[in-house]
Amino acid sequence: MSLLALGVNHNSAPLEIREKVAFTESRLEEALREGCARSGASELVILSTCNRTELFVAYDGDVDCVALGHWLARFHGLAWDDLAPYCYQHVDLEAVRHLTRVGAGLDSMVLGEPQILGQIKTAYAQAQQLNVVGSQLNQMFDSCFTVVKQIRTETAIGANPVSVAFAAVSLSKRIFSRLDRSNALLIGAGETIELVARHLRENGIANMTIANRTLSRSESLAAEVGARSVSLDAIAEELVAADIVISSTAAPIAILGKGAVEAALRRRKHKPIFMVDIAVPRDIEPQVAELSDVYLYTVDDLKEIVEENKRSRQSEAVSAEQLVEQGVLSFEQKQREYRAVDTVKALRSHADDIRQSELQRALKLLARGDQPEVVLESLARSLTNKLLHAPSANLKRASAAGRDEVIPLADELFALGEYKSLDSENT
Template sequence: MTLLALGINHNTAAVDMREQVAFTPVQLESALAELRALPEVSEAAVLSTCNRTELYCVTHDTQGERPILDWLGRFHGLPIEDLAGCAYHYLDVEAARHLMRVAVGLDSMVLGEPQILGQLKEAYQLAREHSGLGGELERLFQHTFAIAKQVRTETGIGENPVSVAYAAVSMASHIFDDFSRSSALLIGAGETIELVARHLREAGVRNLVVANRTRERAEVLTRQFDGRAVTLDEIPEVLVHADIVISSTASPLPILGKGMVERALKRRRHRPVFMVDIAVPRDIEPEVGELGDVFLYTVDDLHEVIEENRRHRQLAAEQAESLIEQGVGSWQHERRIRSAGDLIRRYREQGEAVRAEVESQALAQLARGEDPEKVVSRLTRQLANKLMHGPTLGLREASGAERHDIIAAAEALLFDSSRSGDS
């Protein structure tokens, strides 16, 4: 069995490719079922965020990642050549290390951002609920969550919270000198928008409007920040008053089109609007950026702000890398012990079968009235010969083939007195 991590993220693909391979919440369940049903896959979990789509699988196929990549292309109707050019994959130990780095935020666009751990836990829970997890992925995810908690506790990786949401608000501050005079329209009501709302409120924005598909969910969020909740249908009206627009939904189609924004600008008398589209797929049509009074940015445009934050967190990241290496080492050690379990079980069963056979013969001889002393002597000799026969033949063959590694391992196992005992 091989542990495989295959994905596409912000380091390997632009936003237009990432949005094509992203799974919407509606697609996730069927995607997981399809992936798990592949003959090459015995366990699977799917992680899909605005910056990455990753598949974690336990596979027994000798072709490695290719069947999984083929499936990803079929699911999204994409040419395999396009995917292969921006996909990455890791196997076994490297896959475990990658998952831990993702969980801690070391592989994120914003170094150390905390949201990814929650998203990873959601992916784990979904896989668990739909029979995607077996023993291998279950143990890996649990081990990963423990390491992530240790990193958050023992390093400064999570201090001074920074995220895509924070970067978006930081960029807006370069355009608006006084946030208290600005009105903000936030589209969506998920965790990212909640973070945006918090950062905007802390920056001084007092007029917040949250638009969401369901008004109830938006109201839950706006109650925290004394804002106003509207539905998506009301966006054309509230857009007229918005100086800042930040959108992050899971909609498969754009929510803001060029025509809608043009009409709002006319009513605003062309006062400028700052827009950030954090969503993948995009919520705002790219053509909106062609309008003269709109400053439109996507997640890819946030790199400069993010790099500044990354420098501040580099020391903590180095400490986190060290803890992750320890975590990978302990996971690998436990995995090796588990992999030897079947071998140990079969070896003990073989020894027990030999013992039972020799015991049966000895009892039969005693029942016939043979000398007990001779029976015991014969029993011990037969038992020793049967137990040593296989290893002796193996050592002779290894010696003839000059397999010194096998001979050295056998010597360590057979003559290490510290291993002796009655267990």
């Protein structure tokens, strides 16, 4: 069995590439089933966020990075040659290390951000529901969750959590010195927008409106953060009063175009609008940035704020990396233990067969009236002889063949050191 992590992220690929290989919620089930069938993988988890698309795979045989990469490109209507330069791959322990670093926020645009762990858990749960994960990925993800929990407990890398949502609000504060005089329009109602809404409220935003396709979800969030709730159909009208627009939906195509923004600007008498598009694929058409009264930013534009965060958390990251390495070593040790499981099971089955056979023979002797003491002594002697016959014979053959390395292994397996010492003293 082999493990593989293959994907793109904010370090390896620009936004226009990342959005092309993002998996939408509506096609995730199809992708999980097809990915296993077409790439030869026996287990598969797909992690798709605004900053990364990654496939975590287990193979029964050798890793086949090429087949998996070709499937990823083909699923999104791309040529592998066009996608390959932006992809990275990690095999076996490197894949375990990579997943753990991602879960701990060590590979995130915002160092130590906590959201990614929840996204990994969701991706893992979705794959479990479709029965496309087994023992190998179960062990890999369990190891990740254990180590990340330890990192969060023993280091301060997650103290004062900073996320892309926080970075977006921080940028808003740089543009508008007083948020208590600004109106915000938030598009979407997922975890990221929820964080944005809470940060804006903490910073005293004057008015906040949440637009979402599912009105019940936006109404629930709006009630929690003191905002208004509207449907996506109302966006064009809401733009007229919006000074700040932050969008993060799972829509497969842009939901806010240049024409709608232009019309809103005319009604606003060209009062500027600050926009942040956190979604991948993008929610706001890139052409909106061409409008002179619009300041449009994407996730990749938040890097300055992110770099400030990295510097403040770098010392904690060193401790977190050490815990990651300990986790990888622990995973490797457990894998070595698992490799002995089949042999241990076979050994126990063999011993149990001998036990059953000898027990039946002893019971028959007792039933015909033989002395219990004699039967028990015969049972013990026969069990000992039969259990040790094959190991004894094989040890002699190995020694005769010059395979001297087998002798100390046998000493270790059967803990014979003490007995050999006693034999030497009595000689």
